[in-house]
Amino acid sequence: xxxxxxxxxxxxxxxxxxxxxxxxxxxxxxxxxxxxxxxxxxxxxxxxxxxxxxxxxxxxxxxxxxxxxxxxxxxxxxxxxxxxxxxxxxxxxxxxxxxxxxxxxxxxxxxxxxxxxx
Amino acid sequence: xxxxxxxxxxxxxxxxxxxxxxxxxxxxxxxxxxxxxxxxxxxxxxxxxxxxxxxxxxxxxxxxxxxxxxxxxxxxxxxxxxxxxxxxxxxxxxxxxxxxxxxxxxxxxxxxxx
Numbered sequence: 001x002x003x004x005x006x007x008x009x010x011x012x013x014x015x016x017x018x019x020x021x022x023x024x025x026x027x028x029x030x031x032x033x034x035x036x037x038x039x040x041x042x043x044x045x046x047x048x049x050x051x052x053x054x055x056x057x058x059x060x061x062x063x064x065x066x067x068x069x070x071x072x073x074x075x076x077x078x079x080x081x082x083x084x085x086x087x088x089x090x091x092x093x094x095x096x097x098x099x100x101x102x103x104x105x106x107x108x109x110x111x112x113x114x115x116x117x118x
Numbered sequence: 119x120x121x122x123x124x125x126x127x128x129x130x131x132x133x134x135x136x137x138x139x140x141x142x143x144x145x146x147x148x149x150x151x152x153x154x155x156x157x158x159x160x161x162x163x164x165x166x167x168x169x170x171x172x173x174x175x176x177x178x179x180x181x182x183x184x185x186x187x188x189x190x191x192x193x194x195x196x197x198x199x200x201x202x203x204x205x206x207x208x209x210x211x212x213x214x215x216x217x218x219x220x221x222x223x224x225x226x227x228x229x230x231x232x
Contacts, residue, residue: 043206045161045223
């Protein structure tokens with residue numbers, strides 16, 4: 001079973017509108033974290049936002065917020081007031097502990113391509 | 119600070135050739151990672167390291183070897199390249215700090231094996 005599922009291969013949003021990118025995850029580890037990364041056409045991976053499994057409040061970073069619903073195992077990214085520069089691939093990723101090595105690994109979803117329409 | 123750098127940025131290999139990708143970070147991070155990104159597959163972990171002199175296998179380690187002789191460098195080797203290893207390779211690093219889990223990525227290396 002996939003650990004991270006992003007069901008939207010592509011999305012369109014009108015400039016200045018809000019958009020939600022879906023992410024569901026699967027883990028039995030009580031301690032985990034969820035990330036969103038942005039990958040523009042230039043190819044670099046840009047960190048957007050992080051939510052820990054024990055965090056009581058939803059994470060926010062500027063126009064980005066993470067809608068964390070623990071019981072439903074979802075961690076959707078909400079982008080408010082979309083801009084043309086938001087057009088990119090967006091990846092959801094999960095951090096799990098690797099107890100054998102004393103570190104942690106990230107598992108990525110397949111991504112959602114967001115296109116912002118002027 | 120340069121952050122995470124990768125050398126080279128592009129490379130074309132013939133089947134059976136070998137090469138080494140270099141990743142360097144100047145943030146004194148303990149953890150380093152190598153990922154590959156294929157179309158429609160997201161990023162998949164190849165190997166990682168939790169400190170100087172240590173390495174461990176990730177999700178797709180076959181056909182690759184790694185070494186971490188110095189804390190700031192993480193090398194990815196392909197001993198006998200195959201067309202299936204055509205991909206974009208990303209290196210990342212992260213600190214060993216509770217609560218600071220962000221992985222900092224390099225710009226990527228685009229490898230084509232013909």
